Amino acid sequence: MDGKYAVRAAxxxxxxxxxxxxxxxxxxxxxxxWRFVHKREFQEDHYKFTRLLYEEFVSPxxxxxxxxxxxxxxxxxxxxxxxxxxxxxSFANKATMGPLYKPQNPMATVARAGGSKRRDVxxxxxxxxxxxxxxxxxxxxxEYGDRQLRLKILGVHPDHWRRGIGSELVRWGMNRASEEGIxxxxxxxxxxxxxxxxxxxxxxxxxxxxxxxxxECVKSxxxxxxxxxxxxxxx
Numbered sequence: 001m002d003g004k005y006a007v008r009a010a011x012x013x014x015x016x017x018x019x020x021x022x023x024x025x026x027x028x029x030x031x032x033x034w035r036f037v038h039k040r041e042f043q044e045d046h047y048k049f050t051r052l053l054y055e056e057f058v059s060p061x062x063x064x065x066x067x068x069x070x071x072x073x074x075x076x077x078x079x080x081x082x083x084x085x086x087x088x089x090s091f092a093n094k095a096t097m098g099p100l101y102k103p104q105n106p107m108a109t110v111a112r113a114g115g116s117k118r119r120d121v122x123x124x125x126x127x128x129x130x131x132x133x134x135x136x137x138x139x140x141x142x143e144y145g146d147r148q149l150r151l152k153i154l155g156v157h158p159d160h161w162r163r164g165i166g167s168e169l170v171r172w173g174m175n176r177a178s179e180e181g182i183x184x185x186x187x188x189x190x191x192x193x194x195x196x197x198x199x200x201x202x203x204x205x206x207x208x209x210x211x212x213x214x215x216e217c218v219k220s221x222x223x224x225x226x227x228x229x230x231x232x233x234x235x
Contacts (some may be wrong), residue, residue, distance in 0.1 A: 005082070015051060020081070021082065042213045045120045048118075049115045049118050050108050069085075070160075070168065078226045083160060083169060086171065088149070092145040140204045150184070154192065167195065185225075197223075204225075
């Protein structure tokens, strides 16, 4: 990775910087554009509920989640967030608290705060996306049980693509998983498939998300990374 970047854990003070990256980076994601059809018409909702979700992700109260970021100096010497990764680390609490533990769900919190009626999203596509999330988990990842580290979201500002930042943020989870002896799992879009494959992730299968009666769809891929330590732990 280019030496001008610094990687660290995110704090609540970083929310604005992270959201600025989200709104630019995700505009290049086919799945994001497929869901948030009305994001330009309802920019207020788009910003409000996106920010609320990331407030939940970085909240110290939500320790099932860990956000790391990369930052760099701008020409005016100010430091700005340029990339981030959201990790589901709930395996740790599940191991400590047992089978009755109920993982934290930031997405449900946003829905209860009005996100279920946000105007920037296409409702049928959002419903299909949410249903697909559960189906993909069951199809690709249930075999790993609670002992898996999941990459939920990875975003890099387009001005900083192809500089190794995304790989560095993913390696954080790969190293953590190796220490724990567990696999890393994720769902990749078509854009991320090459990156994760190059880092050693294996494709488990393809999933097509589509609303009945529509021709347009989005494809995603279940992927897993197993270090030697994680493979030994599951023998």
